[in-house]
Amino acid sequence: MVDPVLTVENLAIDYEVGAGRFHALSDVSLDILPGQVVGIVGETGCGKSTLAQAIPRLLPEPPARVLGGRVVFRGVDLLAVPRWKMPLVRGTGISMVFQEPLNSLNPAFRIYDQLAESIRIRSLREQGLAPAFRPDRSDPFDYSRAPMPPAGGSMGRVLVPGGAAAQAARRSRTAPYRAEVLEYLRLVRINDPETILNLYPHELSGGMRQRVMIAMALSEKPSLLIADEPTSALDVTIQAQVLTLMKELIDEVHTSILFISHDLGVIAETADLLGVMYAGRLAEFGPVADVFGAPRHPYTKALLRAAPTRYKSEGNLDSIPGSVPNLSRPPLGCRFHPRCPLAQPVCAADPPPPWDTQTAPGAVAPHRSACHFADRVGELP
Secondary structure, three states, X not given: XXXXXXXXXXXXXEEEEOOEEEEEEEEEEEEEOOOOEEXXXXXXXXXXXXXXXXXXXXXXXXXXXXXXXXXXXXXXEHHHOOXXXXXXXXXXXXXXEOOOHHHOOOOOOOHHHHHHHHHHHHXXXXXXXXXXXXXXXXXXXXXXXXXXXXXXXXXXXXXXXXXXXXXXXXXXXXXXXXXXXXXXXXXXXXXXXXXXXXXXXXXXXXXXXXXXXXXXXXXXXXXXXXXXXXXXXXXXXXXXXXXXXXXXXXXXXXXEEEEEOOOHHHHHHHOOEEEEEEOOEEEEEEEHHHHHHOOOOHHHHHHHHHOOOOOHHHOOOOXXXXXXXXXXXXXXXXXXXXXXXXXXXXXXXXXXXXXXXXXXXXXXXXXXXXXXXXXXXXXXX
């Protein structure tokens, strides 16, 4: 057995909105093994991005509030880690690629400065010259040969524009990493990295900025890369290029990936395992081929029927009756039961069992479904 890189166990998160609460995540559990790509799909508002940002603890607290559960990264429960230590985990442990790269890159610095800074910090941590996350030691947060910041202090270094002297000092500090910067830009298939180095983020196209973000994330050599809808802000042609790139990089860099998307086709192209979220809960989780080929939750079945195909002659798209529940007052029992064709009184009265599990011969993982009538989903048209 191989230990998971990440284990999310019964994670529950609320948002405090005014005088009420919004139940964003409820009892979400999943594992990600080394080198595995896990996709999460679901409609807008189902909790995908909340899950992605909760893992490296990027959610602002408040309004977010963790009610329970664990997020175990390489043997360390991140929810038990003081917030001021979390920057040690981010970057060299967990990296993220967000939806809009223009909001993630610093507009005041050239591409070279930003990539070189991330490589420099990772290199210092590897040499023990900066605080680092080292889960193989008794104290995972290693401060050897580096001062410990005060409680509540920041572990990261913020890039602040300065005068000519400050810029010259920064260039001198990052000069040894030029070859490595070029290597990572070539890794993400940028044809003319020497030119890209001297440009600012606003001078690049959306697809090129996303490639730079992926290069920056990979340059930190993370154990886990979280991609939160990395292609949703791009046009269709650039989406295809970025997806092709990520599939190639999966084989080259051997990192685990959590891929968040609302596009079933994107997940089918990239993921090994698929989790389907509905109203803050995981409805189904299993190998991509099993979930697509023989879904065991009515919501998954309905999503697949509603997906457009390449042939217009097949008629109108199917829709899911009803509407998404208000998560400030979610339905009792199964949250999908008001819209479910298989719903029975038990569905409205009792939450579904934690997981109805079925494992096909030769499957890479169990196929799990949170449904009272998982065995009857195949009867649906």
